Amino acid sequence: MNAPSTSTPPEATRIEADPALPTIVITREFDAPPARVFRAYTDPDLVVQWLGPRRLTMRIDRYEARTGGSYRYVHRAEDGTEFGFHGVFHEVRPDERIVQTFTFEGAPDSVSLETAVFEDLGGRTRLRATSLVESVETRDAMLSSGAAGGIREGHERLDALLRPSAAAEEHRRIADVFTERVRGVPEGAWENPAPCEGWAARDVVRHLVEWFPEFLKSGAGVELPKGPSVDEDPVAAWTVHREAVQALLDDPATAAKVLSNPHTGDVPLDQAVDRFYTADVFMHTWDLARATGQDERLDPDKCAQLLEGLRPLDDVLRSSGQYGPRTEAPEDADVQTRLLAFIGRKP
Incomplete structure (x- = not known):
């Protein structure tokens, strides 16, 4: 059986299946340093926000991301169907490398070994994850079942999670x-x-x-x-x-x-x-x-934004004791002068 096509734009997740080896190699760059990407892979509060396709919700039963630790999580479809996964962390090297096993509980006899490497690109991270499965046929069946799409959607969600707010x-x-x-x-x-x-x-x-x-x-x-x-x-x-x-x-x-x-x-x-x-x-x-x-110059757009937001809170602000009485500003004053007068300054 030939490996499914995995062509993808260079800026997105790249999934490669060597015809001669039972491996899946996944590569993607993230606009975040390795420490942040690594944490997103090991902190269960973050993992639950991105791992897997959007159509599935995720429940984590345990996630001990340390050398010798184990994990189990469940993806759930809208119709209530659940898909369980579990494994063991063989090596967790902070910000550099994770080696773990992976088992889909629907096929409990099939265990893959996964290695994720986090390469520092100077503020960016290149993730290279390699899955070694039992056979080329098993690997191709996984990709044909929609695993590639779930991987890409998960990485898109992770990219959004890592993006600065x-x-x-x-x-x-x-x-x-x-x-x-x-x-x-x-x-x-x-x-x-x-x-x-x-x-x-x-x-x-x-x-x-x-x-x-x-x-x-x-x-x-x-x-x-x-x-x-x-x-x-x-x-x-x-x-x-x-x-x-x-x-x-x-x-x-x-x-x-x-x-x-x-x-x-x-x-x-x-x-x-x-x-x-x-x-x-x-x-x-x-x-x-x-x-x-x-x-003393301030960004006029920010001044206007703050002034608009503060005006409706006039009584609350004065009663809080954090703002003094307003001072007078000329009618033709610029927005910075009007903001400073509102918060009690004398420009």
């Missing part, structure tokens, strides 16, 4: 600007008065580094790594904090988590970070720039 990209963009202002503070300027009453420039960084970790811990059970104190080294304190928040948002598991707070209710974690924290970084960028004599 809008919240992650927005934080990266806004935090980059704030980081430039932090690093640009002139020597001796950290004690300059800031626009927020009673604050110095140092306190702008202190505010962001201190309030948000507690907010995350109490609302989502997430603890961020701690850097040095802001009094000791404000640049390093901000850098550690910023990288920790970015890592949280870049984590594919974050979108499935929820932040619960008596004032906000239940909000998907990535959306909560974007709505309550990234917006705060954006607005405090002006405070730090004003306090230290740096470029």
